[in-house]
Amino acid sequence: MSAEEILTRLKDAIVEGDPGKSSLVVNEAIAQALDLKDILNEAVIKAAEEVGTLYEKEEYFLADLLMTGDALKAVMDVLKPKLSQQSEIKPQGSILIGTVQGDIHDIGKSLVVSLLNGQGFSVIDLGSDVPPEIFVEKAKEIKPDVIGLSGLLTSSISKMHETIILLKKAGIPSKIIIGGGTVSKASCVMIGADDCSKEGHEGIKKIKNMIQNI
Amino acid sequence: MPYDWIKSIGRVMKVLGGQMRGLDRIPFFALIDEQFISRIMGITTREILSSPETYANCLIKTAEFIQADTIQIPSAYAGPAEAYAFAEVNNKMDSIQWYDYQPIAIKQGDVCKTEEDIEKLEIPDHSKIDLWETTFRTANIIKDKIKFPQGMGVSIWSVVQELRGVDAFKDIRRNPDLLLKLCEKIYESQLDAYNHWSEKVNAPPLIMYTGYAFNKHMMSFEDAMKYEGQFIKRFQKKIKAPFLLHNCGTKPYFKEICREIDFIAVNGSHPLDIEYWIDFQREFPKVTIMGANIDVSRELLTGTSQDVEEKVKENIVNLAPGGRYVVSPICCLPWGVSLPNVFAITKAIEKYGKYPIN
Numbered sequence: 001m002s003a004e005e006i007l008t009r010l011k012d013a014i015v016e017g018d019p020g021k022s023s024l025v026v027n028e029a030i031a032q033a034l035d036l037k038d039i040l041n042e043a044v045i046k047a048a049e050e051v052g053t054l055y056e057k058e059e060y061f062l063a064d065l066l067m068t069g070d071a072l073k074a075v076m077d078v079l080k081p082k083l084s085q086q087s088e089i090k091p092q093g094s095i096l097i098g099t100v101q102g103d104i105h106d107i108g109k110s111l112v113v114s115l116l117n118g119q120g121f122s123v124i125d126l127g128s129d130v131p132p133e134i135f136v137e138k139a140k141e142i143k144p145d146v147i148g149l150s151g152l153l154t155s156s157i158s159k160m161h162e163t164i165i166l167l168k169k170a171g172i173p174s175k176i177i178i179g180g181g182t183v184s185k186a187s188c189v190m191i192g193a194d195d196c197s198k199e200g201h202e203g204i205k206k207i208k209n210m211i212q213n214i
Numbered sequence: 215m216p217y218d219w220i221k222s223i224g225r226v227m228k229v230l231g232g233q234m235r236g237l238d239r240i241p242f243f244a245l246i247d248e249q250f251i252s253r254i255m256g257i258t259t260r261e262i263l264s265s266p267e268t269y270a271n272c273l274i275k276t277a278e279f280i281q282a283d284t285i286q287i288p289s290a291y292a293g294p295a296e297a298y299a300f301a302e303v304n305n306k307m308d309s310i311q312w313y314d315y316q317p318i319a320i321k322q323g324d325v326c327k328t329e330e331d332i333e334k335l336e337i338p339d340h341s342k343i344d345l346w347e348t349t350f351r352t353a354n355i356i357k358d359k360i361k362f363p364q365g366m367g368v369s370i371w372s373v374v375q376e377l378r379g380v381d382a383f384k385d386i387r388r389n390p391d392l393l394l395k396l397c398e399k400i401y402e403s404q405l406d407a408y409n410h411w412s413e414k415v416n417a418p419p420l421i422m423y424t425g426y427a428f429n430k431h432m433m434s435f436e437d438a439m440k441y442e443g444q445f446i447k448r449f450q451k452k453i454k455a456p457f458l459l460h461n462c463g464t465k466p467y468f469k470e471i472c473r474e475i476d477f478i479a480v481n482g483s484h485p486l487d488i489e490y491w492i493d494f495q496r497e498f499p500k501v502t503i504m505g506a507n508i509d510v511s512r513e514l515l516t517g518t519s520q521d522v523e524e525k526v527k528e529n530i531v532n533l534a535p536g537g538r539y540v541v542s543p544i545c546c547l548p549w550g551v552s553l554p555n556v557f558a559i560t561k562a563i564e565k566y567g568k569y570p571i572n
C-alpha cells in the first residue's frame with residue numbers, strides 16, 4: 001500500500017471516529033517509516049479540519065466530535081513519544097483547563113479536552129470544582145499558553161472573575177478563555193478574560209487562534 | 215396589600231388558553247432556583263430545603279419580591295433532583311454535591327460510569343426519597359396558601375447527562391441500545407414521580423418538559439427524537455396535561471419539534487433574532503411563546519435596566535399584541551444579577567404590556 005493510501009485511510013479512520021482503526025493505521029504508518037510530519041499534516045490536521053467543516057455544516061454533532069476526539073487521541077498516543085524525539089516538531093501549544101469552583105458540570109470541558117488532546121496540544125485537565133488557588137499554582141508550574149475556565153452555572157461567572165483576578169495578581173501571562181452556556185461577550189469583558197465561547201467546537205477554534213497569535 | 219395570586223393565576227391561564235377577554239397585562243414567568251432564593255432570603259440551600267414550610271415560604275416570598283406571576287418548585291424539575299433520587303436508591307450519594315448558595319449538583323457521569331451500572335440501575339420510588347417527599351409537601355403548602363396549582367418537570371436527556379455524563383454522547387454512536395436502556399429507566403422513573411405527584415399533590419395542570427436534546431450542537435434532530443422525542447410522545451399518551459417545552463440551549467430545534475409534537479407553550483431564549491420568533495408565532499399561532507430572546511446571560515446579567523427594558527419592549531411589541539406571549543427571562547435568574555435589572559422586567563411589562571397593546 002502506498003504512503004498516500006495509508007494516510008488517507010488514517011484520515012478516514014479519524015473522521016469516522018474509530019479509535020481502534022486509527023490506532024491500527026497509525027502503527028502501520030510508523031511501521032512503513034512514513035514521515036511524522038506527513039502523518040500530522042496529511043492525516044491528523046486534515047482530518048481535524050474535515051471534522052470541523054462537517055460540524056459547521058451540521059452533518060456532525062457533539063457525539064461525532066467526541067468520537068473523532070477519541071480517534072485523534074489514539075493516534076496522538078502513538079505519535080507523541082516519537083514526536084518528542086524530533087526537536088523540530090513541537091506540541092501545538094499548552095492549555096490548562098478546568099471547571100471553576102462551585103460547579104461540577106464537565107461535559108463541555110471534557111469535549112474541549114478530548115479534541116485538544118487529539119490535535120496534539122498539551123492539555124492539563126484539572127477536573128471540575130477547581131479552586132482559584134489551584135489554577136494559579138498549576139499555571140505557575142506548567143506555564144500554559146492558554147488557561148480555559150469552564151462553568152455552566154451563572155454563579156460560575158463570579159468564580160471565573162475571582163480566578164482571573166488571582167491569576168493576574170500572580171503575574172501569570174497566559175491568555176484566558178472562559179467557556180460555558182452562560183458566558184457572553186459582555187461577561188467576558190466584565191471579568192477580564194481574553195475571549196469566550198458558549199460551545200466546545202468554537203472554543204477549540206478560539207484557543208487555536210490565541211496560540212497562533214502569541 | 216396582599217399579593218394577588220388569584221389574579222396572576224387567571225392571567226397565566228388566559229394567556230396559555232389564548233383568551234384575550236379580561237386579560238389585563240402580559241404575565242411574568244420567572245424561573246427561581248435555590249441560588250436566587252438564598253440571595254433574597256439570606257439563607258443557605260440546606261436551610262431552604264430543611265422543611266417544606268421553609269421551602270414554600272421562601273419560594274412564595276421570593277416570587278412576590280420580584281412580582282412574578284408564576285411559582286414553581288425548583289426541585290420538581292427533572293434534572294439534579296431526579297439524579298439525586300437515582301443516586302440515593304443506587305447507593306451513590308457520594309456523587310451528590312451540596313453548596314451553600316446553589317442548587318444541589320451531581321458529579322456528571324458518576325452514577326452510570328459503566329455498562330453494568332446502567333444494567334443494574336435501580337429505579338427510584340420517589341415517595342421514599344427525602345428530597346422528593348419535601349418537594350411534594352412543599353407543593354401542597356404552596357397550593358393551600360396561594361391556591362396556585364403546582365405543575366412538575368419531566369425530562370429524559372437532562373437526567374441522562376447527569377447520570378452518564380459525557381459518555382452519553384459517545385454512546386449515541388458506539389452503543390445506542392445501552393443508551394436507550396438508560397432512557398427507558400429514566401422514563402419509568404419519571405412516571406413514578408408523576409404518579410406520586412398526582413396522588414400526593416394534584417394532577418399537574420401543566421408539565422414543564424425540559425428538552426435539552428433538542429439543540430443542534432448537541433445532536434441531530436433524528437437523534438433528539440430517538441433519545442427524547444419518542445419519550446415525550448409516550449409521556450403525552452399517559453399524562454393528560456398540556457406540555458410546556460423548556461429549552462435554554464443556544465441552538466434549539468423549536469420549530470422542528472413543534473411540527474412533530476404538541477406543546478401548549480415554548481420557553482426559550484434562542485435564537486436571539488426576534489424575526490425567528492415572529493416566524494414561529496406565524497407558523498404556530500396556538501403555541502404560547504414564553505421568553506423569546508430575553509436571555510439571562512446577556513442584558514439581564516451584564517446590561518443596564520434600560521437595556522432590559524428595551525429587550526422586554528422589543529419582545530412585547532413584536533409578539534404580544536395578539537396574546538399567547540409571556541415575558542420570561544428563560545432559565546434561572548442568575549446569581550449576581552442586579553436587582554434593578556430584575557425589577558426592570560416588571561416595570562417594562564407595566565409600561566408596554568397592558569392590553570390592548572398598541
